[in-house]
Amino acid sequence: MRIQLLGSTVGDPTGYQFCMSYLINETIAIDAGSLGLQSPISVQQGVSHLLLSHAHLDHIATLPIWLDNVFEPSLQAPRIYASSSTWDFLQRHILNDSLWPNLERVAASEAPFYYPEILKPEQPVEIAGLTITPVDLDHLIPTFGFLIDDGQVAIALISDTSPTTRIWELCRQHPRLKAVFLEASFPNRMAWLAEKTKHLTPAMAFAELEKLGREDIPVYFVHLKPQHQVTMSHEVLSHQTQRPVIVVDPGHEYVISL
Ligand SMILES: [Zn+2]
Ligand SMILES: [Zn+2]
Incomplete structure (x- = not known):
């Protein structure tokens, strides 16, 4: 499985x-914060x-732009998967x-x-050879994490969230789990802001990983919020743990394999 932020x-x-x-x-994107800005347009x-x-806007900001960019009546339109509450937000507010035009009305x-x-x-939903299971996280609005399984390896995407339990139970039991992509939004000194906005600091994220075990x-x-990226990278990479720790480099393709 190949994954790129x-x-x-x-x-x-x-x-x-x-x-x-x-x-x-x-062929599969998760979230559309920056999808509609990618070049070349073939991406x-x-x-x-x-x-x-x-x-939340950092996850859907370019959704309307992307839909506009890729619309071609003679081609198969993309499928968009979201919870009913996310659809409700999109239809009421975007x-x-x-x-933006109500594209379902426009194209009726x-x-x-x-x-x-x-x-x-x-x-779970079956998409392009992957089994993708949405799991409720604990954020300011209804939010899914995802378990993504290609039959050989599985990964978990856990963002955005405050401390949570269910997805860690599922991760702990998953026989093919090979990687966890986990959020940390604010540096440790700003735990108050992480708590109020239902995010994690590096210290909170490592406490969450205790629920996974499996080092x-x-x-x-x-x-990682950009103005804190240097501080947070240090906090993450200097944490005492046996577990391999990576700060994801946007634009780099990570290959998750056996
Ligand atoms: Zn959010
Ligand atoms: Zn976010």
Whole structure:
């Protein structure tokens, strides 16, 4: 399985994570924070399935732009998978004929811009050879983490969240789990802000990893706020642990294999 955190900077190759989108095996995207800004445009056109974790802007900011960029009536429209509450946010606040056209209305009798699919907690969906299971996290609005399994290896994407339990139970039991992509948003000195916004600091994230055990499984840190990236990278990489620890480099493709 190949996974890449898509870059969200322009003109500067530093690895800041302004907005969140992952690309998996080139055809599946998770979140659309930066998807609609990717160049060459063939990267955007190659995505036929998009799953959304939640409706916060750093995860959906370029969704309308991406849909506009890839729309071609003669081609199969992408499928977008999200919880019913995320769809509700999108329809009320984004695709509402004010901020952006209501694309389902626009395309009602023509070629669709997208096919909507509803994700339900712990009901796996089969997408392009992967089994993807959404799992409720604990964030300010309803948010899914994802377990992604290709039959040989599995990874967990756990972001955005405050301390949680269920996804760690599922990770602990998963026979093929090979990597956890975990959020840490604020440095340890800003635990108060992490708590109020339902995110994690590095110290909180390592406390979460205790729930996983299995210290052979690497943790890939994502969602570091850019102004704290240097401090947080130090906090993450200097933590005493046997577990391999990686700060994810946007634009780099990670190959997760046996
Ligand atoms: Zn969020
Ligand atoms: Zn976020």
